[in-house]
Amino acid sequence: MTPVDPSALFGAIVDSEVWPILRIGLQAAFFATVVYLVKLGFDLRSLTELRHLGRSKRSFRVFFIALTILFSGVLLYQATWQLTGLFRPRFLTFMQAYDRRQFNPAHRIRRGRILDRRGEILAFSERHGSRVLRRYPYGPAFAHVVGYSDPKFGASGLEAAANAYLNGAVADSLPAWGELGRRLLIREQSPRGQDLKLTLDTELQRLAVRRLGGKRGAVVVLDARDGAIRVLVSTPAFDPNRITAGLFRPGRPETPLLNRATQGLYPPGSGFKILTAALALEQGFRGTRHCPADGYATSSRYRKIRDHEYYAARRAGRVWKGHGNLGLATALAKSSNVFFARIGVEYGHAAFSRNLERFHFDRRIDLYQSPYGAWTMRTGRAPEIARSDKYGLAQASIGQGKVLMTPAHMALIAAAVANRGLAVNPRLVATDPPVPLARFMSAAAARRLAGMLRKVVTEGTGRTIDIEQPAIAGKTGTAQNPQGAAHSWFVGFAPAGRPTLAVAVMVEHGGYGSATAAPIARDLLVRAHESGLLR
Amino acid sequence: MTAASTRETKTWELRRPERLLLSGCLLLVALGFVMVLGAGLAAGRRLGPLDLLPLLTYAASLVVIHLTLVLSRSRGDQILPVAAAFLSGIGLLAQYRMGAFEGADLWGSVRLIFPGGVLVMLVVCVAGMRGRYRRLAAWPWVWAGLSVALLAGVLITGQRFRGGIYGLGLITPTELLKVTVILFLAGLIDRDAKVLGKWGRPLPVPPFKGLLPLLGFWALLAGLLFVQRDLGMFVILSVALLVMLVAGTARLGYLVYGVLAATGLGYLMLTLFSHGHRRIQAWLAPFDDPTGTGWQVLQGLSGMYSGGLWGEGFGRGNPEYIPIAESDFIYSVIGEELGFLGCAAVVVFYLILFGRGLRVADRIGSGFGMLLCGGLTTVLATQTFLNIGGVTKFVPLTGITLPFISQGGSSLLAAFIGLGLILAVSDGEVAKRRPQQDKPKRRRGRADA
Numbered sequence: 001m002t003p004v005d006p007s008a009l010f011g012a013i014v015d016s017e018v019w020p021i022l023r024i025g026l027q028a029a030f031f032a033t034v035v036y037l038v039k040l041g042f043d044l045r046s047l048t049e050l051r052h053l054g055r056s057k058r059s060f061r062v063f064f065i066a067l068t069i070l071f072s073g074v075l076l077y078q079a080t081w082q083l084t085g086l087f088r089p090r091f092l093t094f095m096q097a098y099d100r101r102q103f104n105p106a107h108r109i110r111r112g113r114i115l116d117r118r119g120e121i122l123a124f125s126e127r128h129g130s131r132v133l134r135r136y137p138y139g140p141a142f143a144h145v146v147g148y149s150d151p152k153f154g155a156s157g158l159e160a161a162a163n164a165y166l167n168g169a170v171a172d173s174l175p176a177w178g179e180l181g182r183r184l185l186i187r188e189q190s191p192r193g194q195d196l197k198l199t200l201d202t203e204l205q206r207l208a209v210r211r212l213g214g215k216r217g218a219v220v221v222l223d224a225r226d227g228a229i230r231v232l233v234s235t236p237a238f239d240p241n242r243i244t245a246g247l248f249r250p251g252r253p254e255t256p257l258l259n260r261a262t263q264g265l266y267p268p269g270s271g272f273k274i275l276t277a278a279l280a281l282e283q284g285f286r287g288t289r290h291c292p293a294d295g296y297a298t299s300s301r302y303r304k305i306r307d308h309e310y311y312a313a314r315r316a317g318r319v320w321k322g323h324g325n326l327g328l329a330t331a332l333a334k335s336s337n338v339f340f341a342r343i344g345v346e347y348g349h350a351a352f353s354r355n356l357e358r359f360h361f362d363r364r365i366d367l368y369q370s371p372y373g374a375w376t377m378r379t380g381r382a383p384e385i386a387r388s389d390k391y392g393l394a395q396a397s398i399g400q401g402k403v404l405m406t407p408a409h410m411a412l413i414a415a416a417v418a419n420r421g422l423a424v425n426p427r428l429v430a431t432d433p434p435v436p437l438a439r440f441m442s443a444a445a446a447r448r449l450a451g452m453l454r455k456v457v458t459e460g461t462g463r464t465i466d467i468e469q470p471a472i473a474g475k476t477g478t479a480q481n482p483q484g485a486a487h488s489w490f491v492g493f494a495p496a497g498r499p500t501l502a503v504a505v506m507v508e509h510g511g512y513g514s515a516t517a518a519p520i521a522r523d524l525l526v527r528a529h530e531s532g533l534l535r
Numbered sequence: 536m537t538a539a540s541t542r543e544t545k546t547w548e549l550r551r552p553e554r555l556l557l558s559g560c561l562l563l564v565a566l567g568f569v570m571v572l573g574a575g576l577a578a579g580r581r582l583g584p585l586d587l588l589p590l591l592t593y594a595a596s597l598v599v600i601h602l603t604l605v606l607s608r609s610r611g612d613q614i615l616p617v618a619a620a621f622l623s624g625i626g627l628l629a630q631y632r633m634g635a636f637e638g639a640d641l642w643g644s645v646r647l648i649f650p651g652g653v654l655v656m657l658v659v660c661v662a663g664m665r666g667r668y669r670r671l672a673a674w675p676w677v678w679a680g681l682s683v684a685l686l687a688g689v690l691i692t693g694q695r696f697r698g699g700i701y702g703l704g705l706i707t708p709t710e711l712l713k714v715t716v717i718l719f720l721a722g723l724i725d726r727d728a729k730v731l732g733k734w735g736r737p738l739p740v741p742p743f744k745g746l747l748p749l750l751g752f753w754a755l756l757a758g759l760l761f762v763q764r765d766l767g768m769f770v771i772l773s774v775a776l777l778v779m780l781v782a783g784t785a786r787l788g789y790l791v792y793g794v795l796a797a798t799g800l801g802y803l804m805l806t807l808f809s810h811g812h813r814r815i816q817a818w819l820a821p822f823d824d825p826t827g828t829g830w831q832v833l834q835g836l837s838g839m840y841s842g843g844l845w846g847e848g849f850g851r852g853n854p855e856y857i858p859i860a861e862s863d864f865i866y867s868v869i870g871e872e873l874g875f876l877g878c879a880a881v882v883v884f885y886l887i888l889f890g891r892g893l894r895v896a897d898r899i900g901s902g903f904g905m906l907l908c909g910g911l912t913t914v915l916a917t918q919t920f921l922n923i924g925g926v927t928k929f930v931p932l933t934g935i936t937l938p939f940i941s942q943g944g945s946s947l948l949a950a951f952i953g954l955g956l957i958l959a960v961s962d963g964e965v966a967k968r969r970p971q972q973d974k975p976k977r978r979r980g981r982a983d984a
Contacts, residue, residue: 007582010572010573010576010582011576011582013573014573014576014577015576015577019573019577022573023570023573023574023848024848026566026569026570026573026848027570027845027846027848027849027873029566030563030566030567030570030849030873031876031877031880033559033562033563033566034563034880036559037556037559037560037563037617037621038883038887040555040556040559041552041556041614041617041887044552044555044556047549047551047552048552048553048612048613048614050610050612050894050895050898050961050963052610052963053895053898053899053961053963054898054899054900055898055900056894056897056898056900057897057898057900057901057905058897059782059785059896059897060782060893060894060896060897060909061897063778063893063913064889064890064893067886067889067916067920068886070920071882071885071886071920071923073929074882074920074923074924074927074929075878075879075882077927077928077929078839078870078875078878078927078929079875081836081839081840081927081928082836082839082840082842082843082844082870082874082875082878083843083844083875085836085840090822091822091833091836091840094822094825094833094837095837095840095841097825098825098826098830098833098834098837099834099837099841099856100853100856101837101838101841101852101853101856101871102853103841103847103851103852103853104837104840104841105840105841105843106837106840106841
């Protein structure tokens, strides 16, 4: 036999296919030796006693017990990182962003997909070499809701709020716990997270993006009965597939990162008259108010509040006769500034701010929440109007001046009117149960208000979008603002007889509500009707 | 001649457990070496004859430990050398795996650290056995003077590095304080035990007059260590002081006052000095600045997470991503490559080591030997706790090494000297207890009954 070079033999073994198995065997043998050592030491304990030193005084016994407890504590704490680090979302995010070990399981987690209500994929993970990348098939269309998950810039939107769930760290069923345990014991090649199913409707969402075109604006559509959000669009948006540092540079006027639908505060214009009308109905409004063509003044020192017909007539070189005496329904249909300014001042400051309180102004509402984060919308900002400032109150009552609202809040109020006065907490995730939020108005007031809003579309300022199917109810809004042309609003619901979907459309500097926002809302509701969402 | 050789045969027989257990350690480290070498080969490294040298040195060191203890007829503890051999073996593997031996020539200093430490331990042990260690108690203030001289010397000649002051060539001679200060304390507390145990009545007031010299020295020590920014060392020594005071005087009140003083001092440190404040910040909220203050501890934890329960296997991880992995963060390298179970094994062996050290102290019962063993073990335990706790984010990082495992000659040397002293004490006494009789075994039997 020829002598074999041991180093060459070892090299050959390492290169062969046996090595991976042998390696695991070696590690097992290593641990087995540790166990054997401890056992051997225990078995030989009587032979290693220090008998020649005399009897033990045991004065350090308590100290040793304390040491054992302390070190066990360290090991337990260590296990919460080493073994169950999955439950620490920020830790996981850190590793996904900054850890360069390619064996780190954090990199191999294929996050769960994000799906729309029909199972359409809005976000999924794809293997790219040793890393897993996140892809968004619809680009900017869902950017604000879904958010982004980027190794360099972290995560936003639902990608951030539902991070633990998407990573598969939220075990809500027995198989899920089993899966977690399996992951702990054997090192799986690519662990999978859990899918997140949303309430959004891809078809409607994309239609809303298309109809907004290049304009800045927002659309919110939600089911009035259970709060399920079908559309949540804010334009312009960003492409979550391509996150760059430039996106985060401040001072960009188009602010693509701002979710205008849930965070953007805008003067609501005539849409606010829904709230003033609700106040009137709750206060038991009866009869009519005189609305002269010349307008309404709280004091001779201030400008008069006039109706838009007055200005239209003046521009045309004619003289307008005025509305005369108006009831609540007609005033809403004709969107009379004079009428609503007058009754706003009539009910006074206290009633006004109580009304806003009832409509949940100055709050944040969670559309999705987990122990690790929430996806929230903000509601309108109630103005501070001094007791003596009647002009400010009159302005606020017609949605001008200091009162500001988000499109999502407007949609929520329309939904409450449609749902007999009860607002249901809006939700984004299909598996979340519907939860009532608050009663915005009495059922009787809501029923009458709903009828009036139908009249706005059949006879009033919303006539342009009066179609046979579906029967739409709602309110247009044209909000003056210091930045430029008026913001265009439409707030409403359909079908009028048996309301299902509530909608709010806002186009920045879009001009008349009836001309820009209302047709977008109509198109969305028609498409929803065709696809069976209004059933 | 024959009488001597029979006594040696007896010791050979007596120390059989040590022999068996040390062989087990050797097997363990050999297995680890095959794993590391295999991983290196698989990653494309070439093996040279020098690559086996660390294993051979380790084996030789174990043989020398055992033979020296047998030939010197030591009755000292048999588990302590085994626990130290296990931990140093793991440390050697980790150091080797981190490339500490790469490029070192046959007599490179890195190769000499472990055998050198073992040698020093044996010399200390043999010199101190048969009760000779008691002579160290003669002049406690010599040890105090030596401690201050060590500190002052480093301050004068040292250089600043990473916020602290180190000796020339980044050696830290202050590590030896862990031995000199304990020797001082053991001597002083043993001598003044009566005075220190006399507390006021009815109010539990400690005897300030008796404590004054000790407190004065401690203030000086604190000042010098503070200038050096070696907070970790101060904590280690102070814990040892408290444990030794309580053990020496049986007054638990020292513990109460000590905890109060520690709270006050800790608060003062944190509010006054940014150095400590940053570390607390990194401890409490590492994710607030993950790429800055939190980076190191989070990288270490990432490595451990990546290791999971079983680990990647020795040599297969990427500990190079952890800053100063080979010294302060060696524990997270073990966590990455041997997994949680590997870490648990290391902790178990540390507990065995401390348990044995404290058992020796308990058996000695009182006096200088008991204080010495208790103090030295406390130093090792506190050091281990601060290091492992810091790496796992259980306590703030203090920047101290892991005994027997971390790279660093001075730290290893101090640990081995301490171990040598405990071994020497555990050999017991010769005087009075063994009169001119040829059968000491009987007496031992009676003492046990």
